[in-house]
Amino acid sequence: MSQGQLRYRxxxxxxxxxxxxxxxxxxAEAAARDHARANGHICFVVDQYDLRIAGSTIRW
Structure with missing residues (x-):
């Protein structure tokens, strides 16, 4: 990944x-949704600084 490119997880x-x-x-949102669906957990997406992206909470 090149320098300065945003990364999500x-x-x-x-x-x-x-x-x-x-x-x-x-x-990244699809990966979080798959984990939430498979385990019944609450997941969200963060940026490269580990800051939660507003509106990204996934409940299953």
Whole structure:
């Protein structure tokens, strides 16, 4: 990944799961949604600074 490019990853509020970094927000959101659906957890998307993206909370 080139310098200065945003990276997003899914993160779980209920367990230590952290998804791999993605350049596209939608891909990170899909990974978080898959984890939430599979485990019944609450997940969200964070940026490269581990700041939660507003509106990205996924409950299943």
């Amino acid at each position: 899914g993160r779980c509020a209920d367990c230590p799961w952290v998804g791999r970094p993605f350049i596209r927000y939608g891909t």
